[in-house]
Amino acid sequence: MAQRPYIVGNWKMHGTRSMLAEARAIDRAAERLIKVEVALAPPATLIHAIRKEAGLIGVGAQDCHAAEGGAHTGDISAAMLKDAGADFVIVGHSERRADHCESDAIVQPKARSALAAGLAVIVCVGETEQQRNAGEAERVVAGQLAGSLPQGDLVADKIAEKIIVAYEPVWAIGTGRVPTVEDIGAMHRAIRAKLVEIYGEAGAAIRILYGGSVKPENAAELLAADEVGGALVGGASLTAESFVGIIAAAADRDG
Numbered sequence: 001m002a003q004r005p006y007i008v009g010n011w012k013m014h015g016t017r018s019m020l021a022e023a024r025a026i027d028r029a030a031e032r033l034i035k036v037e038v039a040l041a042p043p044a045t046l047i048h049a050i051r052k053e054a055g056l057i058g059v060g061a062q063d064c065h066a067a068e069g070g071a072h073t074g075d076i077s078a079a080m081l082k083d084a085g086a087d088f089v090i091v092g093h094s095e096r097r098a099d100h101c102e103s104d105a106i107v108q109p110k111a112r113s114a115l116a117a118g119l120a121v122i123v124c125v126g127e128t129e130q131q132r133n134a135g136e137a138e139r140v141v142a143g144q145l146a147g148s149l150p151q152g153d154l155v156a157d158k159i160a161e162k163i164i165v166a167y168e169p170v171w172a173i174g175t176g177r178v179p180t181v182e183d184i185g186a187m188h189r190a191i192r193a194k195l196v197e198i199y200g201e202a203g204a205a206i207r208i209l210y211g212g213s214v215k216p217e218n219a220a221e222l223l224a225a226d227e228v229g230g231a232l233v234g235g236a237s238l239t240a241e242s243f244v245g246i247i248a249a250a251a252d253r254d255g
């Protein structure tokens with residue numbers, strides 16, 4: 001059976017309980033637009049409340065610590081996120097790679113720890129503008145995939161349910177700039193080839209999301225690019241009005 005498009009909102013460091021009304025409205029839209037799998041990654045402080053108040057959508061976190069527990073002040077383990085109601089966790093977002101110096105070697109254990117706790121994991125990759133201009137985009141992204149994706153015993157089965165890749169060119173995040181549909185298709189095909197190299201046949205079913213300035217106005221075009229299985233949406237996921245526009249575009253995609 002074909003997978004439903006997956007549309008995930010990343011609220012970043014936005015949102016207090018006053019935004020629960022947006023989550024409820026997104027949940028109601030998801031009930032109507034059943035052709036699409038919808039999820040939100042709010043700040044960790046809202047995971048439990050969204051889980052309770054918006055029962056149909058997936059709920060996830062934006063990061064986790066690699067360790068199960070211990071003396072790591074301010075950090076949250078994957079098992080704690082699961083306990084709070086999370087279904088998944090995003091790891092390796094470019095803002096964390098930049099703000100917290102997270103290298104692939106830091107991201108990969110986080111992804112493993114998410115799987116060990118029973119969470120799905122969205123692993124983010126993407127090149128900077130300088131890397132793209134130097135013709136290095138595909139090489140950089142292939143290296144991030146090899147270094148950040150979980151491998152080994154934890155990923156023996158149900159790989160496509162547990163692992164999602166988000167391709168987010170750093171220069172497209174929050175800038176209003178997007179790659180051409182051809183460039184998105186080319187990168188997604190390259191990512192697919194790498195996933196098959198890493199996971200064998202199972203890599204063919206892993207969803208690859210596009211992220212970077214997705215809006216209701218450009219969602220249909222971006223979601224139609226080759227190998228795009230959904231979107232990771234930042235700014236435009238903060239209101240139900242704009243996020244539901246993107247979900248509706250995804251619902252229309254397959255007719």
Ligand code: PEP
Pocket residue numbers: 010168172173174175211212213214232233234235236
């Ligand atoms: C993101 O941060 O994951 C993102 C895609 O942001 P935006 O949609 O705002 O570009």
